Amino acid sequence: MCVFCKIAAGEIPCTKVYEDEHVLAFLDINPVTQGHTLIIPKKHADDFTQCPSYLVARMHGIARKLAKHYDAILKPKGYHFLSNAKPAAGQSVFHVHFHLIPRYDATDGLDFAFRGTERHKLDPATQKKLHL
Numbered sequence: 001m002c003v004f005c006k007i008a009a010g011e012i013p014c015t016k017v018y019e020d021e022h023v024l025a026f027l028d029i030n031p032v033t034q035g036h037t038l039i040i041p042k043k044h045a046d047d048f049t050q051c052p053s054y055l056v057a058r059m060h061g062i063a064r065k066l067a068k069h070y071d072a073i074l075k076p077k078g079y080h081f082l083s084n085a086k087p088a089a090g091q092s093v094f095h096v097h098f099h100l101i102p103r104y105d106a107t108d109g110l111d112f113a114f115r116g117t118e119r120h121k122l123d124p125a126t127q128k129k130l131h132l
């Protein structure tokens with residue numbers, strides 16, 4: 001059983017902030033900002049590409065509710081909502097989870113910025129191929 005399955009089963013303790021039949025949310029053990037929260041489905045899937053859409057939608061709904069709730073308590077100025085899938089994207093626990101990361105200001109210690117460059121632009125033929 002993976003570490004998050006053990007948390008979902010109550011075999012490993014966590015600081016729960018939300019629980020229902022399908023979804024659990026708890027504070028990250030190693031938070032990158034105050035209130036850094038993980039939202040997981042109780043049923044194992046390796047990452048969000050493997051997780052049924054209804055569960056992803058449910059986790060998104062919980063993230064929205066938690067963000068509204070945290071607004072009143074932690075008073076952040078913004079949030080990230082993201083999921084790392086597979087080692088190349090930095091995934092370290094292979095049970096799908098979404099990070100809800102409150103942001104405070106430029107000095108909250110998290111350096112997370114998209115620095116786009118020309119070299120990542122796709123040629124028009126490849127752009128066309130990407131249309132599903």
Ligand code: 5GP
Pocket residue numbers: 003012014015026027028029030031038083084090091092093094
């Ligand atoms: P990833 O790198 O896979 O996107 O994120 C995994 C996250 O899980 C990390 O932020 C890490 O701190 C957190 N984490 C790993 N093990 C535990 C644990 O046992 N309990 C809690 N609460 N968080 C964990």
Ligand code: ZN
Pocket residue numbers: 001002003004005006043044045094095
């Ligand atoms: Zn698992």
